[in-house]
Amino acid sequence: MAASSESAPTTILPTRLVGWLLLVLVASELLFLYTGVFGAGIVSQVQVIALPLVAWRALRLREAYLLALCLMLLFLAWLFGKPVAAIAAEGLSRSAYLASFVLLMALLREGALTSRSVLECGTFLTRQPANRRFLALFSGSHFFAVLINLGALSLLAPIIQRGVRAGVPDGEPLDDIGLVRERRQLSAALRGFSWFLVWAPTAVTQAVMPTLMGGIDATRMIVTGFGLALCMLGVSWLEDAVRWRGFRKHLVAEGRLPLASATRLPWRAAGNLGIVCFALFGLTVAFTTVGRVSIVTGVMLTAPIVVALWVFAQQPAKAVYRRLPAAAERLDEIAFQSIPGYCREAVFIACAGFIGTLAAKLVLASDVAALIGLAGQPGWLVMWVLTVTVWVFGQVGLSPITMAVFLGSLVAELPDMPVDITLAALAIAAGTAVCTTGAPFASGAIMLARATGYSSFTLTWRWNGVYTLMAMAVLAVVYAVLTRP
Numbered sequence: 001m002a003a004s005s006e007s008a009p010t011t012i013l014p015t016r017l018v019g020w021l022l023l024v025l026v027a028s029e030l031l032f033l034y035t036g037v038f039g040a041g042i043v044s045q046v047q048v049i050a051l052p053l054v055a056w057r058a059l060r061l062r063e064a065y066l067l068a069l070c071l072m073l074l075f076l077a078w079l080f081g082k083p084v085a086a087i088a089a090e091g092l093s094r095s096a097y098l099a100s101f102v103l104l105m106a107l108l109r110e111g112a113l114t115s116r117s118v119l120e121c122g123t124f125l126t127r128q129p130a131n132r133r134f135l136a137l138f139s140g141s142h143f144f145a146v147l148i149n150l151g152a153l154s155l156l157a158p159i160i161q162r163g164v165r166a167g168v169p170d171g172e173p174l175d176d177i178g179l180v181r182e183r184r185q186l187s188a189a190l191r192g193f194s195w196f197l198v199w200a201p202t203a204v205t206q207a208v209m210p211t212l213m214g215g216i217d218a219t220r221m222i223v224t225g226f227g228l229a230l231c232m233l234g235v236s237w238l239e240d241a242v243r244w245r246g247f248r249k250h251l252v253a254e255g256r257l258p259l260a261s262a263t264r265l266p267w268r269a270a271g272n273l274g275i276v277c278f279a280l281f282g283l284t285v286a287f288t289t290v291g292r293v294s295i296v297t298g299v300m301l302t303a304p305i306v307v308a309l310w311v312f313a314q315q316p317a318k319a320v321y322r323r324l325p326a327a328a329e330r331l332d333e334i335a336f337q338s339i340p341g342y343c344r345e346a347v348f349i350a351c352a353g354f355i356g357t358l359a360a361k362l363v364l365a366s367d368v369a370a371l372i373g374l375a376g377q378p379g380w381l382v383m384w385v386l387t388v389t390v391w392v393f394g395q396v397g398l399s400p401i402t403m404a405v406f407l408g409s410l411v412a413e414l415p416d417m418p419v420d421i422t423l424a425a426l427a428i429a430a431g432t433a434v435c436t437t438g439a440p441f442a443s444g445a446i447m448l449a450r451a452t453g454y455s456s457f458t459l460t461w462r463w464n465g466v467y468t469l470m471a472m473a474v475l476a477v478v479y480a481v482l483t484r485p
Contacts, residue, residue: 018055018343019336021047022103029100030301034291044096045089048350051099055343063344066351073358082361091357094211094405095350101207101296102349104303106342108202108280109151110334111310117269118144122155126163126185127263134188134240138233141192146200147277150447152193157451160185177258180247184240186452187463191236193444194436198429199225201284201295204349205404205432209425210294212408217422218295225426228478232433235474239467272313279306307334349401356405363410379419379483383427384476386411390431391472394439400432407431423482430475438468 025047032040052059052067059067070091078084112118125140126133137156144152164182168174174182197203199222210216251257280302288298311330315323368374374382390403407428411417417424436444440456449456460468 014054015340016336018051018340021051021054022339022343022346023335025051025096026100026103026304029096033097033293033297034301041093041096044100045092048092048096048099051343051350052347055340055347058343059347060344063347063351066348066355070351070354070358073355073362076362077358080362087358087361090361091354094353094357097211098204098207098353098401099346099350101204101300103339103342103346104300105149105202105204106339106345107303107307107334109148110338111276111307111314112144112148112151112155114314114330115272115310116314117266117272118148118155119159120266120269121273122159123163124263124266124269126156126159130181130258134184134237135233137185137188138192138236141189142196142229142233145193145196146202147273147280149202149204150193150443153189153444153448154451156189157186157448160189161452177251177256180244183463184244186448186454186459187467188236188240190444190448190459190464191232191437191467194433195229195232197433197436198228198426199223201299203429204401205429207296207300208353208401208404209408209429210296212405213412213421213425215421216425221422221426222295224422224482225429228426228430231474231478232471235471236467239470243466276306276310279309307331348399352399352402353405356402356407357409359406360409360413368410368414374414375416375418377418379423380476380479382417382419383423383479383483384472386424386427387431387434387475388472390428391434391438391468394435394442397441400435400439400442404428404432419483423479427479434468434471434475437464437471 025044028040028043028047031037032044052063074084074088077087122140122144125136128136137160141152141156144155148155161182164178164185165174168178197205200206201222206221209221210218248257280299283302283305284295284298286298287293287301288295291298291301308327308331311334312323312327315326315330317323317326386407389407390400393403394400408425411421411424411428419427432442435442438460439445440460442456442460445456445460448454448459452459
């Protein structure tokens with residue numbers, strides 16, 4: 001999903017060179033998306049190939065493994081007599097698109113890092129009374145995820161832990177109340193983040209699906225996905241309330257239930273974030289309408305404009321002529337110091353797109369459909385299997401995005417699908433959401449693990465394993481409702 005803030009040390013990463021390479025990548029990809037100029041698409045694909053070569057010292061075992069897998073799939077395509085050049089070009093085109101999307105969404109996170117309004121609103125969410133805290137953190141994490149992707153978890157996690165551990169001496173363990181409070185809040189943040197993947201135009205899943213599966217109704221997917229997210233808000237709250245009901249009764253019986261504390265909404269900070277969201281939404285609609293592009297593509301062009309305005313607004317000087325140099329300095333820092341730190345994530349998502357595309361081309365879709373009798377299967381079951389497949393392969397370390405690209409490419413080739421293509425895309429996106437809370441190798445779980453010190457296995461299998469199974473059971477019912485005649 002979006003990039004992390006993990007940066008390679010400047011001593012081993014030529015940040016300015018990588019910064020220029022990434023700028024050319026996103027600029028050429030945006031030019032290609034809005035004008036269709038063939039040369040611009042070629043330039044963006046060349047930048048994707050050049051990125052791991054230029055930034056190779058910053059890459060780790062994960063990226064090396066994925067790059068090797070890309071080469072292996074190319075070899076298999078040649079071995080099986082596939083049109084290697086055409087398949088590689090399609091894979092590189094998808095890689096350039098996904099890498100550009102991740103980098104442009106990372107800009108929003110960089111704008112949020114220096115925003116006092118984001119910090120104030122995040123702190124407000126974590127200080128809600130116990131009876132409202134879960135819903136507040138789920139909703140708040142969901143909202144921040146739409147705005148800053150994975151930055152939502154890296155923003156809320158330290159605020160949550162700082163609040164829970166306030167008054168506890170350094171090095172001292174939390175008591176039973178503190179441990180449960182921290183667990184519930186971190187789980188609420190992770191669950192809220194996960195379900196933005198099924199509908200938000202700023203989610204990488206929404207960038208992937210339309211490029212793979214023709215005929216997706218973007219508006220229907222957003223509306224239906226948002227409804228699904230609301231449904232999962234209720235499921236998440238119910239599971240949390242039932243799980244900890246006995247613990248609450250125990251505290252009441254012992255007279256240890258913490259007193260509720262009231263907090264006031266920081267109206268000014270909330271208003272500032274509202275303005276940012278309005279600008280993001282308004283410009284996206286404008287670019288989507290005028291450029292006749294998808295909503296996700298509209299978001300991609302909107303992001304750098306909104307971030308530039310956001311950074312300008314954050315400068316303390318009142319005079320415009322004094323704000324401009326400070327804003328320019330900050331934007332230069334973002335472009336040539338911060339964004340190069342996302343090169344690993346760019347390589348990762350580019351490889352995921354390439355691998356998913358090539359793997360789908362090596363599978364004989366019509367034979368698979370005939371083997372399982374696809375045409376005669378109920379639509380809800382097909383949707384549920386798509387979701388579960390993403391989750392199952394997430395348990396063995398396969399990226400949910402890689403699986404999303406693979407399944408999306410495969411579904412696009414399958415004849416006689418018994419379910420609408422938009423609903424099939426929604427099911428795949430739901431699989432990435434389920435993976436976030438139920439697979440220790442998902443990006444969201446790994447990000448939260450890095451930010452909190454808990455292992456990703458604890459955050460997913462131990463804390464959210466039952467919830468994940470419950471969510472998949474509910475999804476089967478939802479899918480049955482969505483596919484009924």
